[in-house]
Amino acid sequence: MTDADDLLFRTLADPTRRGLFERLCREGDQTVGALTAHAGISQPAVSKHLALLKQAGLVAGRSQGRQTRYSARPEALAPLSDWAGRMTGFWESRFDDLETLLDRMDQ
Amino acid sequence: MTDADDLLFRTLADPTRRGLFERLCREGDQTVGALTAHAGISQPAVSKHLALLKQAGLVAGRSQGRQTRYSARPEALAPLSDWAGRMTGFWESRFDDLETLLDRMDQ
DNA sequence: CCAATTCATATCCATCTGGTTATGAATCAA
DNA sequence: TTGATTCATAACCAGATGGATATGAATTGG
Numbered sequence: 001m002t003d004a005d006d007l008l009f010r011t012l013a014d015p016t017r018r019g020l021f022e023r024l025c026r027e028g029d030q031t032v033g034a035l036t037a038h039a040g041i042s043q044p045a046v047s048k049h050l051a052l053l054k055q056a057g058l059v060a061g062r063s064q065g066r067q068t069r070y071s072a073r074p075e076a077l078a079p080l081s082d083w084a085g086r087m088t089g090f091w092e093s094r095f096d097d098l099e100t101l102l103d104r105m106d107q
Numbered sequence: 108m109t110d111a112d113d114l115l116f117r118t119l120a121d122p123t124r125r126g127l128f129e130r131l132c133r134e135g136d137q138t139v140g141a142l143t144a145h146a147g148i149s150q151p152a153v154s155k156h157l158a159l160l161k162q163a164g165l166v167a168g169r170s171q172g173r174q175t176r177y178s179a180r181p182e183a184l185a186p187l188s189d190w191a192g193r194m195t196g197f198w199e200s201r202f203d204d205l206e207t208l209l210d211r212m213d214q
Numbered sequence: 215c216c217a218a219t220t221c222a223t224a225t226c227c228a229t230c231t232g233g234t235t236a237t238g239a240a241t242c243a244a
Numbered sequence: 245t246t247g248a249t250t251c252a253t254a255a256c257c258a259g260a261t262g263g264a265t266a267t268g269a270a271t272t273g274g
Binding site: 006009010012013015018021022025026027028072074077080081084085087088090091094 | 113116117119120122125128129132133134135179181184187188191192194195197198201
Binding site: 031033043047048051067068 | 219220221222223224
């Protein structure tokens, strides 16, 4: 469990952040204003969440004049799926071991 | 984003809980004492984490005399991978739309 | 140039969170 | 039965977290 993985999990723990990320995945790039209009919280709060999402690599922001357009980076979710896969893998391999053991006991 | 999903994300946000869950996936059932011996925190702290993991469906505990053996339930991770898959799916479908649009403009 | 817009940052605050110690309930061993 | 073991729960505390408001910097339009 690396440090970056921990940041990823922590960042996704908040429903507001997941909401912002999901919206960017669904509907593509958005300005802070557009995101704020649907978030139900203040603009500074949205900006703070976006900063955290950015730090976790989940979004990227590029400045366009006085606006900032944010976009989702779903590739950043890969470590999440990888980790879940490993957990299930450990589980199944232990299950396999048990099966081999039972097979041996059967003989 | 359902309520259960939110609980799952929140529960996995803590590195100690992920560690406990990972250990149960890797090495199978463990008593609270065995888990405490490797966790680096007090037994009550471990019990509290286990209670949260249980509430999220990630582990199950069965009482055996004065011990409690906990086991991992990796199936509970499914909503996590599902959500990640949906996010990537949204992304890709938007990308497809853009491609079709560009294709049309090419004609 | 000046006013308005857009966003980020600073500051502050209530609440949540993860840890501790203390304690109690249940089980086992002698 | 009595004392030890194992775990869960209660009470408490320091620090993190998510929110608000205030403000400033940068850009744009008139």
